[in-house]
Amino acid sequence: MSKSYETIKVERDQNVLWIILNRPQRLNAFNDVLLEELADMLETAEGDPSVKSVVITGDGDRAFSAGADVTMFPKLTPVKAEEGARIGQKTFGRIESMSKPVIAAINGYALGGGLELALACDFRVAAEHAELGLPEISLGLISGWAGTQRLVRIVGLAKAKEMIMFGNRIKADEALRIGLVHKVVHYDKLRQEAGEMAKKLSEGPPIALKYAKYALNYGSQFPLEIGLRLEAGLFGLAFSSEDVKEGLEALMSRRKAEFKGK
Ligand code: COA
Secondary structure (H helix, E strand, O other): OOOOOOOEEEEEEOOEEEEEEOOHHHOOOEOHHHHHHHHHHHHHHHHOOOOOEEEEEEOOOOEEEOOEOHHHHHHOOHHHHHHHHHHHHHHHHHHHHOOOOEEEEEOOEEEOHHHHHHHHOOEEEEEOOOEEEOHHHHHOOOOOOOHHHHHHHHHOHHHHHHHHHHOOOEEHHHHHHOOOOOEEEOHHHHHHHHHHHHHHHHOOOHHHHHHHHHHHHHHOOOOHHHHHHHHHHHHHHHOOOHHHHHHHHHHHOOOOOOOOOO
């Protein structure tokens, strides 16, 4: 974790890893470097057993991320654009497939790829002044980093169509109302709120959290009967962990469980 990055900052708070997007002059818009550095950091976080949960946020109070860096667009050929879409999809896909919980702390604009990044996270906490949207339609484009796929799964077809086909930005309170974010707090409290959520998750049973995330993320992509089989298999597998014994013993002796991830 001692690598130095150009476009992200990395902080540790005990078992919680913070990834802070840091291209303020471009409102944390994603160029190739930011995408690569984020992918690299996510891989490192996945492989580090001392990291139990991750928070992604942007530096300052202006932007979580204003999306793909549009200055790259004029150079793109159709083939390069397709490849770029797949790279972004795979990078954000690492968050979804990550075995640890990931929280987006949305500190300002989350637009285009910025919102797509947040959509890949397990939880979204937003600052009151944050604005969220997929404005690609106004550029004659559509989302290419899973916006059309993940937004609909989170807010449903009607709201996803409205946000994508009109391309309007919505405010944090509306995002909360439609279930796009889990919580809205004043900007001054954002770090604290996201940090507390991450700490709570980092004290949970890592194996069960991983299986719950898999069952939720992947189970819903199959017909119900297959999803149920997946759930039953993971439920059974969770019984092989020492954490189950610890959870049961803690319940019986009315103490707080101390999970080891074994
Ligand atoms: N790509 C590259 N640069 C971007 C960017 C993006 N997606 N979004 C913002 N920037 C740059 C601006 O060009 C500006 O640079 P400059 O200071 O060199 O002119 C700087 O970030 C600040 O943005 P600015 O537009 O001046 O701030 P604002 O507060 O007036 O507006 C936004 C903020 C987010 C509403 C506006 O920048 C915007 O609409 N950005 C594009 C969002 C978008 O369409 N994303 C999807 C891309 S597919």
